[in-house]
Amino acid sequence: MIHFENVGLRYGMGPEILRDMTFDIPSGSFQFLTGPSGAGKTTLLRLLFLSLQPTRGLIRMFDRDLTQIPRSEMPMLRRRVGIVYQDFRLLDHLTTYENVALPLRVRGKDESSYRNDVIELLKWVGLGERINVLPAVLSGGEKQRAAIARALMDQPEILLADEPTGNVDPPMARRLLNLFLELNRLGTAVVIATHDLALMDQVDARRMILTEGRLDIYE
Amino acid sequence: MNEFERIRRSRLPKTESKRSIPATDDLPEQPSRRAEMQVRPTAPILPPSNIQGNALMVVIAIMSFLACLTLGGVSMVRATASSWESQISREITIQIKPDDGLDMNATLAKARDLALSFVGTKDGTIMDDSATARLLEPWLGSGLDLKELPVPRLVIITIDESNPPDFQAMRDRLHAEIPQAFLDDHRTWVDRLVSMAKTTVMIGGGILILVFTAMILTVVFATRGALSSNRHIVEVLHFVGAESGFVAREFQKHFLMISLKGSAAGGVLAALLFAIASFWQSRSLATPESDQATALFGSFTIGMGGYLGIIATIVIIALLTTLTARFTVMRTIDEIDLVRSDPARSDGLPSS
Numbered sequence: 001m002i003h004f005e006n007v008g009l010r011y012g013m014g015p016e017i018l019r020d021m022t023f024d025i026p027s028g029s030f031q032f033l034t035g036p037s038g039a040g041k042t043t044l045l046r047l048l049f050l051s052l053q054p055t056r057g058l059i060r061m062f063d064r065d066l067t068q069i070p071r072s073e074m075p076m077l078r079r080r081v082g083i084v085y086q087d088f089r090l091l092d093h094l095t096t097y098e099n100v101a102l103p104l105r106v107r108g109k110d111e112s113s114y115r116n117d118v119i120e121l122l123k124w125v126g127l128g129e130r131i132n133v134l135p136a137v138l139s140g141g142e143k144q145r146a147a148i149a150r151a152l153m154d155q156p157e158i159l160l161a162d163e164p165t166g167n168v169d170p171p172m173a174r175r176l177l178n179l180f181l182e183l184n185r186l187g188t189a190v191v192i193a194t195h196d197l198a199l200m201d202q203v204d205a206r207r208m209i210l211t212e213g214r215l216d217i218y219e
Numbered sequence: 220m221n222e223f224e225r226i227r228r229s230r231l232p233k234t235e236s237k238r239s240i241p242a243t244d245d246l247p248e249q250p251s252r253r254a255e256m257q258v259r260p261t262a263p264i265l266p267p268s269n270i271q272g273n274a275l276m277v278v279i280a281i282m283s284f285l286a287c288l289t290l291g292g293v294s295m296v297r298a299t300a301s302s303w304e305s306q307i308s309r310e311i312t313i314q315i316k317p318d319d320g321l322d323m324n325a326t327l328a329k330a331r332d333l334a335l336s337f338v339g340t341k342d343g344t345i346m347d348d349s350a351t352a353r354l355l356e357p358w359l360g361s362g363l364d365l366k367e368l369p370v371p372r373l374v375i376i377t378i379d380e381s382n383p384p385d386f387q388a389m390r391d392r393l394h395a396e397i398p399q400a401f402l403d404d405h406r407t408w409v410d411r412l413v414s415m416a417k418t419t420v421m422i423g424g425g426i427l428i429l430v431f432t433a434m435i436l437t438v439v440f441a442t443r444g445a446l447s448s449n450r451h452i453v454e455v456l457h458f459v460g461a462e463s464g465f466v467a468r469e470f471q472k473h474f475l476m477i478s479l480k481g482s483a484a485g486g487v488l489a490a491l492l493f494a495i496a497s498f499w500q501s502r503s504l505a506t507p508e509s510d511q512a513t514a515l516f517g518s519f520t521i522g523m524g525g526y527l528g529i530i531a532t533i534v535i536i537a538l539l540t541t542l543t544a545r546f547t548v549m550r551t552i553d554e555i556d557l558v559r560s561d562p563a564r565s566d567g568l569p570s571s
Contacts, residue, residue, distance in 0.1 A: 009562050010562060010563075011562045011563075012562070012563060049458075050560075051458070051555070051560055052560050052562060053560050053561055053562065054562075055562055055563070071556055072462075074556065075457075075460045075461065075462045075463075076460070078458065078459075078460045079460035083458065089451070089454075089455050089458075091264075091451075091452060091455060093262060093266040094262055094264075095258070095259065095262070097258050098261060098262055101261075102264075102455070102456070102459050103459040103460060105261075105264070106456055106459055106460060106461035106462075106465055106466075107460070108465070111261050115258065119258075131258060132257075132258060132259060150459065154460070
């Protein structure tokens with residue numbers, strides 16, 4: 001589904017943050033992306049989410065070379081990738097329901113056509129009773145789940161999560177991990193960027209370890 | 220089975236496809252009863268009102284008020300100048316100088332008849348002895364006997380403004396038939412007045428251009444300022460897969476409403492001010508205050524053209540704000556797509 005070949009990246013004239021990245025993310029796979037702080041996890045996630053271009057190398061997503069894709073087609077490609085930010089990025093003036101429905105709303109769909117789907121998904125992530133509240137009222141874990149639900153709303157083929165358990169306590173981290181596993185079981189590829197070793201030890205999954213800009217993969 | 224569930228099931232292996240979406244065991248338990256969920260009417264993607272939006276509306280209202288005031292002022296000056304011009308150019312004067320053996324009364328009548336024979340003249344009045352005496356009274360005193368003094372006499376001819384006679388032909392004919400006659404078509408005064416009126420209108424136009432330029436710049440900067448506070452919304456929309464056109468349309472709609480409200484408030488206020496001034500002037504005709512105001516500013520009535528100008532100003536300001544919002548949003552998206560995605564240019568920029 002995603003293929004990186006000799007990908008390197010440097011900011012400005014600085015040193016290479018990422019070096020010689022060559023790996024695949026197969027459809028329906030589950031992997032952790034880990035490494036010490038500053039190793040380049042967020043940068044790699046940005047490359048996967050098409051919000052950053054590599055300085056060198058080749059990236060193929062959904063069988064297309066990224067350099068050959070015109071800008072106008074980028075939104076269509078982004079719709080196939082869901083992302084969960086560490087800081088959630090929920091819109092404060094919209095309710096949980098409206099935040100989660102946003103991906104469908106921007107596609108111009110009629111509200112009545114997706115209302116049940118959104119409510120169903122919110123129940124699935126455990127926010128069935130928090131549909132009409134604003135993000136300011138939600139706890140950290142609830143915000144995280146709302147952000148995950150928003151990323152999943154349009155059925156992405158791959159979900160990228162940046163430190164999804166960074167702001168929650170261990171029991172909630174465990175719940176969120178179960179949510180990702182359940183999602184993966186339903187067919188979505190999942191990449192979780194984390195440096196929470198305890199979280200990774202709970203699942204026997206592929207580990208992509210970034211160290212000083214180099215990537216080692218443990219299947 | 221809803222669409223969401225159907226698509227999910229289609230991704231599952233066949234053995235599992237009969238299961239509905241499972242609730243994860245550790246997540247809060249959901250009520251088993253499927254109650255009908257009520258959601259509030261969908262809120263607009265952009266918050267309808269915030270401090271920046273309100274401040275922008277006030278700025279637009281003030282600029283719109285000033286622009287409309289200037290526009291109305293220019294329209295008023297132009298109307299006053301044109302009324303002066305038409306009042307003077309409505310009449311011409313034939314002056315007959317006394318001469319030895321000249322029958323003044325017969326010459327005055329001849330001059331009047333001669334002038335009225337031209338197309339474009341309407342009426343002719345000979346200033347009789349008493350009227351001429353009254354005219355000279357401030358200089359020569361009362362009880363003046365015109366027969367004792369060689370005083371020139373006047374014939375006033377009213378002309379059709381829309382179809383004035385050929386003054387040069389009239390002058391030549393008068394000169395040929397009555398050598399003592401001198402035709403004054405007030406051209407010198409009219410020319411001076413026209414030139415003064417044109418200068419006044421040009422100055423007014425210059426002020427109008429300055430006010431409009433200031434207004435455009437203020438609206439542009441205020442719009443960009445208000446947009447910067449909504450930048451995070453542009454980013455979120457962009458990252459959930461919104462196309463640039465959709466994001467731009469959402470912001471356009473939002474800023475069109477703000478600018479329409481602001482510019483309409485300013486424009487209506489200015490129109491109201493002119494209407495009140497005009498009403499006051501019409502109600503206080505022939506009072507010293509009104510006469511003084513009329514002498515200084517002319518009539519406060521700005522006419523249909525002035526009110527149409529105010530409406531045009533409101534529309535221009537609204538369009539301008541909307542376009543600024545569109546261009547700023549498109550530039551923000553370009554920056555996200557081109558500048559911040561290019562690691563060679565994004566050194567030091569936030570990593571979002």
